[in-house]
Amino acid sequence: MQEDIKHAWEIYCERELEIVRPILFDLGFTLEDHQPHLGGERYLMQAITTTSGKKLILVGRGKDGQRVIIKTTEQTSGMREILHERICRDALKKMKFAYHVFFSPEEVLFTKKAGRMMFIQKFIEQDRTFLERTNAEQFSFLLKAFKAQEGARAATYEHLRFARKNFGSINAEGYLRSFNEFKNKITARTDDENLKKDLLRAQEFLVRENYTIEQYCRFLTHVDFVPHNIRIVGEKIYLLDNSALHFGNKYEGWARCVNFMALYNPPIERALIGYVRNNRTEEETLSLRLMRVYRLGEIIWYYVNTLSKSSGNLLTLNKARVLFWTQMLESVLDDKPLPAEVLENYKHTRDQLRTEDEKDRQKGLH
């Protein structure tokens, strides 16, 4: 199964590259030999995130030698995502609060050729990755970014209309509905009684505290605010994926970032949680925990969904991922830190089982 999906992705990439390369050449762009966003586990990500359709993310150069990122797709859903991203970019520019904080890579070209949408933006060079910065720097940039997002609240009817039209919005009812879907899909595909029990506990927690979820809704939040979606140049924060902006619970973006940091840089995870605990109300600390639970339900579903499409080492790795994020869910529900040995064991397993291709894709990503 895994080999079939991988093979289909490789054929798709090859065919698309053959079509797209000459079109891009005519437009004044050449593709680099090494395309990091096509390799590794990318094929699996494409197979799972069906809502956004298949889309190639390519690295190329313009006539002036300037590096560019090219997003191209011939699928309707992929085109819809690119269009949504452009709408969000424009809407963000109209919001005064974010003007001095968030920047988007300059758009070089947006066109449709041979039935394919092509969205080309300047590549943002950075002197080091986000995780290579000091903890103090990482924390400061994240806090600045979260505060800028929180500065935008769709308080009035007019604001909410603008928010819904451009970014989309979700309220407590929407979060509960989505979590219920994650839970039902996971339950249908797993025999792990422990995981089922945890999901039920998580759902009860979210339902019980749904007032607090709603209380902090109507804020702008980037739901995938993690290092590979941002680049730092001087004091500027470049958002690489504007389509992940919507109006929802203000701690949804925090939660995604805290869950990510729990794996990649635990001192930042602790610092972000500590900041909310020390400087904000008890309700806000609770809201962060609720959103972490919600996002953990989503990531567990993501990896459970990969199991039927994986085999060999990748299947073992994805099972380890499901177990790791389930243990994380338990620790958040218990409001206790994840034991250090759980994290170390998982990282060891992951590093043993990742393919060389995937290790290469991960280089410089975060």
Add this chain to the structure above:
Amino acid sequence: MKIVIATPFYPPDTEPMALYAKKLAETLGKKHNVVVVAYVHFPEKTSGVRIFSVDKQWPLLVRLALYTATLFCVTRKSDILYAENGASVELPAALVTAVLSRPFFIHSGDKAAEARSSQKFFLGKIRRFAKRQAVREISDTPLDRPEILPFDLPSNGTKAEYDSSWDKHIKQLLENFEHAGRH
């Protein structure tokens, strides 16, 4: 003393005025009977304080009418009306004061709202009307709460400076309230 705080913002709003209104209600609420009337969806709980909320999702005229009616009901049973500046609060507060003749104070903490009322004719009219009804305009605003930051990052001020600015502010307000109450 029974004090009504009328404000356009209240947490979970993140505007400085929202944080100010909550801290003020909390502090005064320890010794006085405090009621807050705010344009807010689901306000954060504040110990010792009753909060009446009017959702901003209503169309403008409806929310203004609801806010005015709510403010009228709670001010009728109170000694002091203390309102944040901004037309959406100044107009209801001034109307209520005109009918009930309660001591009314405006706090000019929102500089952006003040700038808007000096630029726009109609907002300026509301501001002048509210000022005429008010006993006094209070312009002093205490310091923002210093943040506790990790990794030895510098904070915005010290806790001692923050506490002292609030002590001074509350003392000044209570003196004004008591003086107005006597007259």
